[in-house]
Amino acid sequence: MQPTAPLQRAIRRLALTTKQGPHNYYKGHGTGAMGTHTKYGGYVIDWRKVRTYVCPDLREFSLTPFVARRIEAKRDSFAHTETGDAMDGKDYLRKWKEEGGEM
Incomplete structure (x- = not known):
């Protein structure tokens, strides 16, 4: 049994179910x-329900950031090589x- 054509269009606009x-x-x-x-339209946060994420201690972490700390950020242009072309x-x-x- 199939729903009628107008009902099929209406079903497509409804929220997707499992x-x-x-x-x-x-x-x-x-x-x-x-x-x-x-009751006045506001919202009161219950801080006992707020999710908190604990970051582990990263002092002894062996991985380093991919960008060296001494490279200066250039915000006005792309990074270029000595030839003037874009850097690959x-x-x-x-x-x-x-x-x-x-590494």
């Missing part, structure tokens, strides 16, 4: 309420190693 999506589609339940609405990946890695980048 029965209409792919076999592994999981809709989820949003992010969860982190507070309550007041190999030139960038070469310059990064010269500036003190660690």
Whole structure:
């Protein structure tokens, strides 16, 4: 049994459900309420419900940033090689190693 053509168009505009999506589609339940609405239209945050993420201690972390700390950021133009052409990946890695980048 199929729905009528106008009903099929209306169904396409509705929110996707797990029965209409792919076999592994999981809709989820949003992010969860982190507070309550007041009767005057405001919102009060309940700090016990706010998610907090604890960053691990990175002092002994062996990986380094991909950009060397001594390379100055150029905001007005792209990085160029000595020939004046745009820098490709190999030139960038070469310059990064010269500036003190660690692998």
